[in-house]
Amino acid sequence: MQLDGRFVQGGVAVGRTAPDAAVFLDDTQVGLASAEGWFVIGFDRDAPAEQVLRVSGQGADAVRRLTVQPGDFDVQRINGLPQSQVSPTNPQLLARIRAEALRKQAGFASQAARADFREGFILPLSTYRLSGRFGGQRVLNGVPARPHYGVDMAAPRGTPILAPAGGLVAFAETGLHYEGGLVMLDHGQGLISAYLHMSRLDVATGQSVTQGQVIGAVGAEGRATGPHLCWRMKWRERNLNPMSLVGFRAA
Numbered sequence: 320m321q322l323d324g325r326f327v328q329g330g331v332a333v334g335r336t337a338p339d340a341a342v343f344l345d346d347t348q349v350g351l352a353s354a355e356g357w358f359v360i361g362f363d364r365d366a367p368a369e370q371v372l373r374v375s376g377q378g379a380d381a382v383r384r385l386t387v388q389p390g391d392f393d394v395q396r397i398n399g400l401p402q403s404q405v406s407p408t409n410p411q412l413l414a415r416i417r418a419e420a421l422r423k424q425a426g427f428a429s430q431a432a433r434a435d436f437r438e439g440f441i442l443p444l445s446t447y448r449l450s451g452r453f454g455g456q457r458v459l460n461g462v463p464a465r466p467h468y469g470v471d472m473a474a475p476r477g478t479p480i481l482a483p484a485g486g487l488v489a490f491a492e493t494g495l496h497y498e499g500g501l502v503m504l505d506h507g508q509g510l511i512s513a514y515l516h517m518s519r520l521d522v523a524t525g526q527s528v529t530q531g532q533v534i535g536a537v538g539a540e541g542r543a544t545g546p547h548l549c550w551r552m553k554w555r556e557r558n559l560n561p562m563s564l565v566g567f568r569a570a
């Protein structure tokens with residue numbers, strides 16, 4: 320088994336084994352390698368320090384003990400958010416949030432047979448100011464909330480957002496309560512990147528994009544205190560740090 324990547328909380332690794340071999344993390348099957356044997360594994364914000372990776376079947380049987388370094392997470396206090404964005408109580412709004420959550424879940428569950436994750440990622444904005452790091456403990460209007468699972472990149476409204484790698488558009492909607500305009504790109508092997516608070520979408524669900532293609536523009540729609548791109552990455556329910564893919568290229 321070949322394996323290379325960033326072994327840190329929020330990080331990602333890319334491996335190669337026998338075609339279609341089953342991939343297990345700590346005895347839970349997390350997927351099947353591609354027809355060329357490529358696979359992805361990710362370590363979420365709270366991933367344990369020791370994990371066991373196993374590939375099995377198709378003549379490939381190998382075990383690798385992985386050491387995952389701890390992430391460095393800060394505390395992020397955001398005040399002045401409207402209460403409907405922090406702890407909504409209106410029944411109609413709650414129903415809308417639930418319906419949006421189901422559609423987003425379907426987007427994150429996309430399973431395109433692609434290997435765009437191999438080409439290495441570029442940044443989605445050419446100039447920006449980092450306004451929120453991955454994994455920060457959020458305190459919203461003084462109340463501790465879920466950690467921040469994105470990287471916040473402040474830039475003027477209308478700044479073009481580039482696809483950091485090729486992918487299939489798995490989700491593209493405007494007007495979501497929390498996210499405003501939201502696009503998800505499926506880069507293969509369960510690796511899905513997401514772009515939040517967009518003011519304009521230039522792509523539609525089901526479309527393929529290439530690295531560097533403009534997918535829309537920065538905005539402040541949804542739960543945002545100013546124009547920025549919240550860039551997220553998910554792999555099989557785990558939230559990853561999208562920055563861990565920038566400049567990384569699978570051999």
Ligand SMILES: [Zn+2]
Binds near residue numbers: 467549550
């Ligand atoms: Zn964010």
